[in-house]
Amino acid sequence: MKDTGHVLAFMAHPDDMEFLCAGTLLQLREVGYQIHIATMTAGDCGSMDLPPEQISQVRISEAQTSAKMLNATFRYIGEKDGLICYQPTTICKTVEALRVSRAFLVITHSPSDYMIDHEITAQLVRNAAFCAGIPNFKTGATPPAPHLEGVPYLYYAMPLEGKDSLGRQVEMGFQIDISRQLETKTAMLKCHASQRDWLLKHHGVDEYVEQMKRWAAEAARPLGVAYAESFRQHRGHAYPQDNILVELLKSAKTNQ
Numbered sequence: 001m002k003d004t005g006h007v008l009a010f011m012a013h014p015d016d017m018e019f020l021c022a023g024t025l026l027q028l029r030e031v032g033y034q035i036h037i038a039t040m041t042a043g044d045c046g047s048m049d050l051p052p053e054q055i056s057q058v059r060i061s062e063a064q065t066s067a068k069m070l071n072a073t074f075r076y077i078g079e080k081d082g083l084i085c086y087q088p089t090t091i092c093k094t095v096e097a098l099r100v101s102r103a104f105l106v107i108t109h110s111p112s113d114y115m116i117d118h119e120i121t122a123q124l125v126r127n128a129a130f131c132a133g134i135p136n137f138k139t140g141a142t143p144p145a146p147h148l149e150g151v152p153y154l155y156y157a158m159p160l161e162g163k164d165s166l167g168r169q170v171e172m173g174f175q176i177d178i179s180r181q182l183e184t185k186t187a188m189l190k191c192h193a194s195q196r197d198w199l200l201k202h203h204g205v206d207e208y209v210e211q212m213k214r215w216a217a218e219a220a221r222p223l224g225v226a227y228a229e230s231f232r233q234h235r236g237h238a239y240p241q242d243n244i245l246v247e248l249l250k251s252a253k254t255n256q
Contacts, residue, residue, distance in 0.1 A: 005032070005033060005034050005102075005104075006033065006034045006036060006101055006102045006103045006104060006105075007025065007028050007033045007034070007035050007036065007103055007104070007105045007106075007107075008035075008036045008037075008038060008097075008098065008101040008103035008105070008106045008107070008152075009021055009025055009035070009036070009037050009038070009106075009107045009108075010038045010039075010094070010097065010098070010106060010107070010108045010121070010125045010128075011037075011038070011039050011040070011108065011109060011121065012039065012040045012041060012084060012109060012115070012117040012118050012120075012121040013039055013040070013041050013043050013046070013081065013117065014039055014041075014042065014043045014046075014059045014060065014062060014063035014066075014076075014192060015043070015059075015062075015063070015066075015189065015192040015195055016039070016109070016118070017037055017039075017066075018066060018185065018188045018189040018191075018192065018212070019160070019189065019211075019212050019215070020107075020109070020157035020158065020160075020229065021107050021157050021229055021231075022070075022181070022184075022185040022188050022189070023176065023178025023181035023182065023184075023185045023216070023227070023228075023229050024107070024176045024178065024229050024231075024245070024249070025070055025072070025107075026070065026178075026181040026184055026185065027176070027178070027181060027249050028105075028248065028249070029070055029071060029072075031248065031249070033105075034071075034072075035067075035070045035071065035072035035073075036072060036073045036074075036075070036101040036103060037063070037067050037070070037072050037073065037074045037075070038074075038075040038076070038077060038097045038101070039063065039074075039075075039076050039077070040076075040077055040079040040084050040090075040094075040117070040121050040124075041076070041079045041080055041081045041084065041117070042056035042057075042059055042060050042076050043055065043056065043059035043060075043081060043194075043195075044056045044059075044080055044081050045080075045081035045082060046059055046081065046194060046195060047194060047197075048197075048201045050194075052080075055194065058194050059192070059194060059195075060074075060076055062191050062192045062193065062194060062195075063076075063191075063192070065191045066188040066189075066191040066192065069184060069187065069188050069191075070188075073101075075097055075100070075101075077090075077093045077094065077097055078093065079093075081117065082116075082117065084116075084117045084120045084121060084124075085120065086120055086123050086124060086127075090124060091124060091127060091128070091131075092138075092139040092140055092141075093139070094124040094125060094127070094128040095127075095128040095131050095132050095137060095139050096139040096141045096144065096145060097128070098125075098128045098129065098132040098148065098152070099132050099139070099144070099145035099146065099147060099148060100145045102148070103148075103152050104152050104153065105152055105153040105155070105244060105245065106125060106129055106152050106153065106154050106155070107155045107156075107157055107231070108121060108122050108125040108126070108154070108155075108156060108157070109121050109122040109125075109156065109157060109159070110122060110156045110157060110158065110159035110164075110170060110232070111123070111126075111156060112159065112164035112165055112170065113159040113160065113164070113165065114159065114160055114161070114163065114164075114165060115160075118159070119165070122156060125154070126154060126234060129151055129152050129154045129234075129239070130151060130238065130239075132147060132148040132151075132152070133147055133148040133149060133150050133151055134147060135147050151238050151239050151240065152240075153233070153239070153240045153244050153245070154233070154234040154239055155231045155232065155233050155234070155245060156231060156232045156233075156234065157229070157230070157231060158170070158172055158215070158219060158229065158230040158231070160215070161215065162215070162218060162219070162230070172219070172230035172231065172232055173230075173231060173232040173233055174230070174231060174243070174245075174246060175219055175220065175222055175223050175228040175229065175230050175231075176228055176229050176230075176231070176245070176249060177220070177223055177225045177227075177228050178216065178227050178228055178229050179220070179225050179226040179227045179228075182213070182216065182226070182227045185212070185216075186209055186212070186213070189208065189209055189212055190209065192208075195208060196208045213227070216228060216229065231245065233245075
């Protein structure tokens, strides 16, 4: 890849990035990489009280505020909660978002997760990583972003609670120590104030930040540190095979 200065976290919803990979992104920013955040949706179903249009505006603003803590760009590609589908229009928008970011390294959801939106996002981003470097893949954007020079590194974050859709524990490939970044990761998550109320009413949970800390503490066990984020690398044919994320941060333990 020629454009080696850009990293993209491409998630389904606002606040997914903060839960799953904000600590790692903070470290990448610290060592000089430009961070980009993209979400499929604006979180239009994330309220028991506000209508979709209004809560979407609130959640986009929250995501932008959080992204500023990373000096990151934020992009919402226009899908709706619960309706993310692997279909041509969304495929093209996802490829275009990767091209616009110029990312050499992409992080997305686990292919198996508790929520279909997360799983379809993982499929869309996986396909986009492959297709973004194909000159003849036309997205229909006006004007279109230039194609990438090769296939970017692709990483899957830990599914929420570390479990797949059947409740089975997912074996992760490696962990990144984020103990030093936890305070800022927490502040970024707190930017999503609307979701504390949503989770309280929909899930009966009033511990938005504490959930994140527990999952980060669980991910940290293999490292013997306080907090970590876990990942797996996509290593299918044509995708990069070396674990550049570990090499860049030098703070990971791998069992691959």
